[in-house]
Amino acid sequence: MKIEVCIPSWKEKKSVVLKEKATVKDLLDKLNLNPVTVIVAVNNEASIESRILRGRDTVKIIPVVSGG
């Protein structure tokens, strides 16, 4: 299935291909992101890592680390 992913450091949305019933954790692994450092919003709702994604979900990844 295809998931739309938006990360602030990317200029535009990207499609990521995942196997069926993949979870938020699987997506983060695929993007090589440490779950400790991000919040994942699925269709604009913050979600836990074990949430199962569905085709056409829109995922926004928000970094939690800050400076200043």
Add this chain to the structure above:
Amino acid sequence: MDCCNRNPVIELNSGTKLCRTHFCKYFEKKIMRTIRRFRLLEKKEHIAVALSGGKDSMSLLYALKNLLKRSRKISISAILIDEGIQGYRSKTGKRAAALCRKLKVPLHIFSFRKEFNTTLDRIISSRDSHPCTECGILRRYLLNKAARKFKATKLATGHNLDDEAQAILMNQLRRNTALQARLGPVTGVTTSRMFVPRIKPFYLMLEKEVALYAYINGLYDEYESCPYEHDSFRAVVRDKLNDIENSHQGAKNNIVASFLDILPLLHKRYAGKDIPTCRICGEPSSSDVCNACKLLGRIKHR
């Protein structure tokens, strides 16, 4: 904490899953526990929140205002320091001002330009420097001065558990034992009236929890980072620490907890005498001339 278990937004280290409503309750309860455990507040206070417009200080102001709204003896105002960082502070500053208007919190703005007749951008471009160190020295100086000016009894900052764990490790990696004694949930408690004691109500909050609280309450969705942030040793320690936390859950908590075990000993060992004042500016200082004046002097005499 019990939860209705609908649409969980977080899974705590304990394995408990919380929905957004119950997460916010958990978060605010934890702040109250922190305040009580470390005696951060007395019955009567005027708290100045050091507001930067980032997620930590925005959440802090929002949560404190929410928790203390029924208290008649505790008042809250906010202080914003404009360091003069092009493009960065203008954005976060606007966001901070909007939140203050919404919460009806008085906001006082102090700028490097007005107080020191320079900007961080200029300081950085004029010499080899460590942006965060110099920024920190001047900001701390100004925050104290501002808090005192508005007769604040406590200066609250948004430092979270991650910040503290990083600072502890950084001090160890550099063997800065004396500086270690100045960390902790309450700092700057001296007999000097020139110092407004600093409190960290987010002392036991993971950075991720703070970010989530901010996100849920609409305080944070666009991520900005300071252009100088990457240069810092802190960024290195932070990233390594997050890797360790990912493979060894609870590591950050344990770093801070073991630090708290030895903090009383550190305090005893480095107990300060009365803090003298800087002979140039009259601000509290551990030596004859304070760090801010030393730094400003170096910039001037180039």
